Amino acid sequence: MNALEVKNLSKKFGSLKAVDDASFYVPEGSIFGLIGRNGAGKTTTIRMMMNIIIPDSGEIILRGAKVGQEFRNKVGYLPEERGLYKRMKVIDTILYFAELKGKTGREIHKKANAYLKRFELFDRRNSKIEDLSKGNQQKIQFISTILHDPEFIILDEPFSGMDPINTNLLKEVILEEKQKGKVIIFSTHLMEFAEKMCDHIAMIDHGKIILNGSLVDIKKKYAQKNITLNYEGNISFLSSNPMVEKISDFGNSTGIRVKEEHFSQDILRLLLQNNVIVKKFDSNDISLQEIFVELAGKEDVEIKKEVSNV
């Protein structure tokens, strides 16, 4: 069953088509990744899902019904550009966000304290936000995102600007929430993260969804002619081999694309005959990055930061 379905969503800003007839679905109990380079339309899509901006056309279906205010109350949202009231106290900040979701009272206060203890911020609960380090402010932001126990957690570029400790902490929280059966949706331009964490993905480019489905299926579909290779030695003889369509160097590993599926065993044999030390040979693997490059063209995936966030 799908928790969330996005149907034919479109949004124009002036002459710019930010999101162009986008449709995808998010299955129940999954970690879903909305991936694409910066400026592809991820944030606009998420903002429309959150009802922060209204789409020109299309609709978002939540468990069979159109989203409205009740969806907002069930969502924990961590936007890409994060901010807090600088002069507000830590505990007041957390409780205020819960109150906006309709959660007040002693229970939520207790829970807030529990989270503060877990994130080692309990002794700072009466400090002002501006007196906290950036890393600690990020922690406050997560707590605010999940304190009201949302059914959906939407994270827009959650790892941008985050220090390694908080990155791990956030991953931990995401997996924990997944265990509880929550639906987690995140957008990112970092393919490796998406690859490691997501069950399902939708790939967006120039406002259009170019791929949607489970990661396993997608990989299976695209991996058949792909070999991921880690090696020592010289493989330059392969580039002129008629079985090979393309060789791409990804730094840590090399991707080889063959013309026919059954060529991969021949390639392995050839490598061994040529005294190449094979450390890893995966004939059924393709990285998201490769798929993305194949689908969206050769433009650099890691593009500079978005200039404007309309």
Add this chain to the structure above:
Amino acid sequence: MFNYRTLAVIKRELREKLMSKSFIIMTILLPVFMFGIIGIQTLLISYEGDNGSQIEIVTQSDEMINSVKEYISAEEFVKSGSYKITYNVTNDIEEYVNSKKPLLVEEKLDGVIFIPNSALKDKKVRYFAKTPNNRSIPDKISTPINKFLIDQYFGTRNLSRDELDFARLGVDFAGFKVSEKEEFEEQGYGNLILAYVFMFLLYISLLMMGSMTMQSVQEEKNSKIVEVILSSVNSKELLAGKILGSSITGALQMMVWLLPVLTIISTTWFVLPPEFTFDITYGHLIYFLINFFFGLVIFLGLFATVGSVFETAQEAQSGMWPVMMLIMIPFFIALSMMRNPNNQIAEIASFLPFSTLMVMPGKFVLTDVPVWQLFASMAVNVLTILIIFPLAGKIFRVGILRSGKKPSLADIIKWLKYKY
């Protein structure tokens, strides 16, 4: 639009504003500041800097100079020694002033006043000084000289002292307020002062609360916190919550400022001198507060919208001036009522959107305003709110989420057409 989310925003605004040091300080200091300004103004005007002036008074005959001396010496400023006056007689004033030229130019001598014999008929006196535009010296000296000339003129005509005193008197208008009430009340300056206080408080408070609200919207916009908030609250709820929160704060502050007025009309603890007593009722005070609350809602809505559009305070200046004009022009119209409460511009302005907020309170303190006019003014305010808020809400919704280049007026008009 009004639900627990709006309430949560209102509560946060109240907590933040009411507890802030600047709010408490302003609430206490503004009255001090206001009376301070009036005090300093009075002091500056009354301080003429003419202490230690050296003056020479010159006539054409000994007889006249002795007589003038008598009148002038009787004046307080001469007795106290703040003016040093010497007396002289000459036949040729030009030559006399020439001889004093070096002293006058170096300002060792502040002025030479020449009273010719002809002054007895035409009261024309000549004043020689380096800066004859400095009026403080002639203004002071003219009183005893005038007295002397009048006495000289009528003294030869067999008039009694009483008759002379009568001739010197100005006309004294006593103002009586005619109203529905039984008796005519003699009215002092009280209501005039009160109207001034009301308008000043309105003016200062709207500008102050306005810029505070604008800053707080800009803080939310720039710190990007607004996106998290908008994931729980829609932009109308946020705007309504912020404006109502700030308006309640402003109204509470105004109540504190009005406490002295309330104390005066409700108790006998303070007895004002008769010329300062004022005539207003509780109804007036309540109307004033309600009117002020409407004013806050309208203007804070405009200020919040301006804040949502621009990223920096500098950029916001260009959006702020039209709003400031809507406060300042009515303020000046209201001030013009001090001279004539029934002037036509004020009469019209008291029913126009925006200006009615400033002008009507002054009008009802200074004149008897029929009740229907008060209600008409309220109706105009409600209509203004109904018309500007949907527009403000649209601009706010687009503006608050956008960043980058400073938007032009054309951009903002385009936003109104966006489907948001």
